[in-house]
Amino acid sequence: MVILIDSRYAAIGGVTRDHERNWIVGYSRFLRACSLFEAEVWGIFDGILILLNMGYRKISILSDNLEAVQALFELVLKESRITVLRRTQRIMRVEG
Template identity: 30%
Template structure:
């Protein structure tokens, strides 16, 4: 008979997660990346103002790569778009802790995504104020929905000046502050 010891159990608390508007005088850029069956990947993102209003969005299919690299592509595209639109105070919200760590610390582990990370760092060093934050997937639903559309595309990027009909309900729910429950490690 073996002595069974449980290792690695953590207490979890129930939290209610929702999209949060950016700080005053900032815009919020939510980005996401994913890979689906067969490693077909895409990314997406949305730019919103203080009231949750749509300022721009995008998605793209990137072919075959892992989710980490797709997430990096989403950050790069999103920052490039925000810059082109002339916003100089940006709250970048990403639901991947690994991506937030890599772009915040300028330390990459291995060659995976190295060139993309370098491009992101060059953008971040420009004359503007970018705050990088991690938020849970439940606070990033619009970007997630756009990413899922991107996963089904060939290598083309599509920009939206107005919110696409496919995600309008998600945008309205975010604006209303509707929450989603999540168990979080305490």
Template identity: 30%
Template sequence: MDGSIRIEEGFAATGGLVHDHNGGWIIGFCRYLGNCTVIKISIQTDSLKAVNAIQEGFSRNSNSALIRRIHQILKMVKQWKIQRILREENTIANSLIKM
């Protein structure tokens, strides 16, 4: 399951899927949630470089517009965490990128 929100407007949506033991799609869903307030953000990536760039950017200014935008968003919420996960555990995100 995953979700998305436009923080400035508060529009939120979620979606998810169920797959079998081979990774085959069984059923999926998506739903508009309406106006929401973000309380906590969890970022998962298989890129150690991305984790370091986001964490180090808070101690100094980043040259990356994307990292600066991520920091702007994270400053709007009370709690956030970033976690590096193994590429093998990130199969759904990898398959979506390859579509």
């Protein structure tokens, strides 16, 4: 995933691959001002939704942002102010 953040705007982009590392689909999203953490979670959220909508049910998430990964896999769903974090956690919980 690529995250670009300047003083006003952020954009994310990612690539999804199958278990043999073949390209499935690329995606991008323009975000308003947000933190690096939020941008990372948006990228993960978009990747999950795209793959679920394409019929994939087993998804591995690779990220170099330890804070985002830890937040997504917390056992107790905290009341976060970051809506996309709560939505991503909920999808992960429902889909297993």
